[in-house]
Amino acid sequence: MREILLALHHAAASTGVVKAADLKLRAQSFDDYLVAGEQKSFFHVTLYMLARRTPQQKETLSVEIRKALVALLVDTHSLSVDIRDMDPDAYKKRLKG
Template sequence: MPHIVIEHSTDGHASFDATTLMQALHEAAAATGVVQAEDLKIRAMSYATYLVAGKRDGFCHVTLSLLEGRTPAQKVALSEALRAAMVRLLPQTKSLSVDIRDMDAVAYKKRLLG
């Protein structure tokens, strides 16, 4: 169920490979033990039009949405693991950030085809 959404600038990186970043984030999140690798869904969106603090500095922002119930320590572990993966792969990118969001377990609905 956890969803990782990567939002990033189209420029401002020494190099940017979305597939490599998605795999690294997948591995980093799973390695924490807080989420299960087989449950992760990851996607990336690029932005050609953006400002960071009023400038066209490169950015990469990751949002991890997961059902509520994790402890603050578990969320910090996820956030730090994801940020570390980003720092490793995007060392020249000006702005790297991570947001962990709780989803309401009662309101969240999904459908899967078998």
């Protein structure tokens, strides 16, 4: 999984749409799931970012992340990417210095 996360980190950062230092990647596995009504393999990425990118920037991110997935997970049935906008007024964060 670390190899996949590193590849996704590189793919996203290489677009210039997001800064490498701002990326946080997490993986979650599922024991119970269905893909088209069957237990077929899948890998899904959801990328949340503050709502200030253009549709073209979001598409660029999505395409590059999907390319990285395709290169790494050649036998996986379903590969998908979802880019989500976060409300910059509602999102609050604290970093411990």
